[in-house]
Amino acid sequence: MQDVLYSGRKNEMFNLRLSERMKEDIRRIAEMDGISINSAIVQRLAKSLLEERVNDQ
Known part of the structure; x- marks a missing residue:
């Protein structure tokens, strides 16, 4: 996946x-x-969520 959809900033930890x-x-x-x-x-x-938003429009 060459398109970077994640900035690498630490936000929330999730197991x-x-x-x-x-x-x-x-x-x-x-x-x-x-x-x-x-x-x-x-x-x-992120890609999945973006695609879902686009398909919902």
């Missing part, structure tokens, strides 16, 4: 439970993009 497989998939994607697992998760959430 998240993931299956080992999902965590490994996200880790691999984050590594390929050169970003942290946290950033990869936040970027995907």
